[in-house]
Amino acid sequence: MSFVPGQPVTAVVQRIEIQKLRQGDKLILGFSIGGGIDQDPGQNPFSEDKTDKGIYVTRISPGGPADVANLRMGDKIMQVNGWDMTMVTHDQARKKLTKQKEDVVRLLITRKSLEETVSQSKGKNPKPCTYANEKQNLNDVMYTNNVR
Amino acid sequence: MSNSRNLRDSDIQKKIDHEIRMRDGACKLLAACSQREQALEAAKSLQTCSTRIMAYMSELQRMKEAQVMQNVPRRSSDAGPMDERLPCKGKVAISDLRIPLMWKDTEYFKNKGELHRCAVFCLLQLGGEIFDTDMVIVDRTLTDICFDNAIVFNKASPGFELRVELYSCCSEDDYSAGSTPRKLASKLSSSLGRSAGKKLRAAMEPGPCSPVSNGGASPLLLPVPSVPGPKYHLLAHTSLSLSQIQDGFRTHDLTISGNEECSYWLPLYGSMCCRLVAQPYCMTQQMMSGCLKVKQCGGDPQSWTNVFAVLKGTSLFCYHRQEDVEANVEPAFTIGINKETRIRASEKDPQSKVQHICISNQYGGEEVTHTLTAESREDTHRWMEAFWQHFYDMSQWKQCCDDLMKIELPSPRKPASITPKQGSLYHEMVIDSTHDLSSTVSDILARRMQELELRSQLGMSPTWMSVFEENDTKPAAFPRQCNSRLSGHSPCSPHRRPLSPASPPCCPRLGLLSSDASLTSDSDSHCSTSPCCHHRGWPEPSLNFPLLSSSPFGLRPRTLSLDAKLSTLRGRGYGGGGGTFQCPCQPPPSSRLSPLPISSRSPLSQRSTQTTLSCSSSTSSNSSSNSEGSHSPESSEGVLFSRPSPARRSLRNLRARLDPRNWLQSQV
Numbered sequence: 001m002s003f004v005p006g007q008p009v010t011a012v013v014q015r016i017e018i019q020k021l022r023q024g025d026k027l028i029l030g031f032s033i034g035g036g037i038d039q040d041p042g043q044n045p046f047s048e049d050k051t052d053k054g055i056y057v058t059r060i061s062p063g064g065p066a067d068v069a070n071l072r073m074g075d076k077i078m079q080v081n082g083w084d085m086t087m088v089t090h091d092q093a094r095k096k097l098t099k100q101k102e103d104v105v106r107l108l109i110t111r112k113s114l115e116e117t118v119s120q121s122k123g124k125n126p127k128p129c130t131y132a133n134e135k136q137n138l139n140d141v142m143y144t145n146n147v148r
Numbered sequence: 149m150s151n152s153r154n155l156r157d158s159d160i161q162k163k164i165d166h167e168i169r170m171r172d173g174a175c176k177l178l179a180a181c182s183q184r185e186q187a188l189e190a191a192k193s194l195q196t197c198s199t200r201i202m203a204y205m206s207e208l209q210r211m212k213e214a215q216v217m218q219n220v221p222r223r224s225s226d227a228g229p230m231d232e233r234l235p236c237k238g239k240v241a242i243s244d245l246r247i248p249l250m251w252k253d254t255e256y257f258k259n260k261g262e263l264h265r266c267a268v269f270c271l272l273q274l275g276g277e278i279f280d281t282d283m284v285i286v287d288r289t290l291t292d293i294c295f296d297n298a299i300v301f302n303k304a305s306p307g308f309e310l311r312v313e314l315y316s317c318c319s320e321d322d323y324s325a326g327s328t329p330r331k332l333a334s335k336l337s338s339s340l341g342r343s344a345g346k347k348l349r350a351a352m353e354p355g356p357c358s359p360v361s362n363g364g365a366s367p368l369l370l371p372v373p374s375v376p377g378p379k380y381h382l383l384a385h386t387s388l389s390l391s392q393i394q395d396g397f398r399t400h401d402l403t404i405s406g407n408e409e410c411s412y413w414l415p416l417y418g419s420m421c422c423r424l425v426a427q428p429y430c431m432t433q434q435m436m437s438g439c440l441k442v443k444q445c446g447g448d449p450q451s452w453t454n455v456f457a458v459l460k461g462t463s464l465f466c467y468h469r470q471e472d473v474e475a476n477v478e479p480a481f482t483i484g485i486n487k488e489t490r491i492r493a494s495e496k497d498p499q500s501k502v503q504h505i506c507i508s509n510q511y512g513g514e515e516v517t518h519t520l521t522a523e524s525r526e527d528t529h530r531w532m533e534a535f536w537q538h539f540y541d542m543s544q545w546k547q548c549c550d551d552l553m554k555i556e557l558p559s560p561r562k563p564a565s566i567t568p569k570q571g572s573l574y575h576e577m578v579i580d581s582t583h584d585l586s587s588t589v590s591d592i593l594a595r596r597m598q599e600l601e602l603r604s605q606l607g608m609s610p611t612w613m614s615v616f617e618e619n620d621t622k623p624a625a626f627p628r629q630c631n632s633r634l635s636g637h638s639p640c641s642p643h644r645r646p647l648s649p650a651s652p653p654c655c656p657r658l659g660l661l662s663s664d665a666s667l668t669s670d671s672d673s674h675c676s677t678s679p680c681c682h683h684r685g686w687p688e689p690s691l692n693f694p695l696l697s698s699s700p701f702g703l704r705p706r707t708l709s710l711d712a713k714l715s716t717l718r719g720r721g722y723g724g725g726g727g728t729f730q731c732p733c734q735p736p737p738s739s740r741l742s743p744l745p746i747s748s749r750s751p752l753s754q755r756s757t758q759t760t761l762s763c764s765s766s767t768s769s770n771s772s773s774n775s776e777g778s779h780s781p782e783s784s785e786g787v788l789f790s791r792p793s794p795a796r797r798s799l800r801n802l803r804a805r806l807d808p809r810n811w812l813q814s815q816v
Contacts, residue, residue: 034813042253043811058813090812097816 011110018069030064036090046074079108171197196280235544238428241555243298248417268316274301306544310388315380318411425553430541436534441521
């Protein structure tokens, strides 16, 4: 999941839709994130490439909205509601996730196991395929992003 | 001809004399001053003066040579360039210079190694003008070298070359190099530690690390006085020209001289970012003005309008009356004069025998022609000449003539007094009751006092206060090691979560806080916060912010009595404070994975041993912390004890976020 600056990033992603849970006067998602371009990537225990400054899920509250939506610890978040998360600061990422006016977040996440699954099941070059419904389906969506 | 030349000669001579006087003054100041900052400033002015002198002398040389050439009778074939059109001059301004640095992450994030500091400044040279920027002290807490000065060069021609030179000088212990005899010097350098000796040797032997200061351009006609004290060396240089001008920021490459062995070395990223703009005079000044008659093409053949026209920038402004120009009244109409404009002289009007000038522009696909008539043939000729010159200027200045670029001069500020250095508090702090402490530390102290008052209900302050009151002595240079830190800091933080001081987020500088943190309890506070604050799971490794609150104690030398106090504090129990304290020094990567188990209440004085225990029990504690996480409600903190107020929490979080050494986690 590392990137070469200037080259597009490609990853196998999964869409996850999380409905926020209202707790008191706040809407929460039930997980914690770590990482960001302003953070030290060497301290990220989840990243394979220790120069990866992406946003990773570091903790899931059991039974929380993220858990229910099948978000897993160690997932790297690529997009939140269309906003790119591969080149953001930690605070920017947090803000995109905690907009109180939105009660659902649609994430594009990637994890190592996805790549493995895809490559095992489809051979070397997985084809992108469309999915029937928006909900949590494994999609061979090739996520391409121009990362500066 | 020769008169003006003599005038120029004497001008330059005067300038040279002036600079020589300045240089002598700087030498004297350098010899006399005792403070490092003053010495650096004086050395900087010395460098600037020397460079200026060399530039003036080379110009003088060139002029003398030109004079000699003029006096030689010229052959007819040589004559030619005299009639050539010269482009107008202009102002060139460079501002917001920023040079990024590329520290190794071990240096920047973990503060390894000695703090290497350099004083840097830039010399900017265009034509005969040389300016220097302010001096900036750079150490590894900075990511970029920023110079705020805006430098404006007047009288630059379009083919200018703006040379930017970055000079740096090691700003550490003063090895006054000149006087030490060589044998002693080599003995010293061999007997000192490796890095100190290297520096000493580099300081004493200019050798390969210090090229001639002006890049060795012209031969030195005057000997540069060798003065003891700091000496600047050229670290990097680059040349900018017309093609690099843009109304915005651009990055340029730097050529770096010197290498890692030099004392003045800084790890430059290799580029420089700045804003380079130009205002050619043809854009800002009136190139030509006079009375004209204008007729619009397609209009009534006899409807000539009398106007007073002014050629400036990309337009010909036509005013009804000459007085309107000064009165700033809007012109009657404006005819655009730009690269796409075509101007030609039409045939002579049979009646008046005056040539018309036709100006054609394309306005959105349509061609609009204005016809102008001047009062006389000479006037017509002058206007045509002005237009040709204007077109020539625009072709020479290229992109600078598309639009007028703004040159912003910074508002005149008082010269900054010697600000508290951006070094680490660690190295510079002198705690003396008579001294004026740097504002940050005194703020912290004041705030701690306030917090103590608040916490007095918890009943622990008395002991802690007494410890606090002992804080009077100068701190020793604390090595960044676990043991000293461990023993020292524990009483600093009450077992309750110490709150971050409400210091303004902008105020604490990175270096300041890093050193504080190194001296004070670090993960004690963070581990006690872990159940209650956002930052869970990943222990903040070493030297982090939220602990700044305990900083005042860091400045105190650790004594045995502290251990005694420790035990009393410990006896009170740590309500929810628990968690492991990570040994900040060199935690093996795996150890960082151990989040703070809530259940373990490691006694503070045995942190080092606990560390290893926690390291080994990483996996188990991992799961326990996960489960622990589930207990606490997501958005609130404080499972076991009173939660800090939201304001403090946000400030602490802000602090934590500002420290690049933390790997922040946020709950969403």
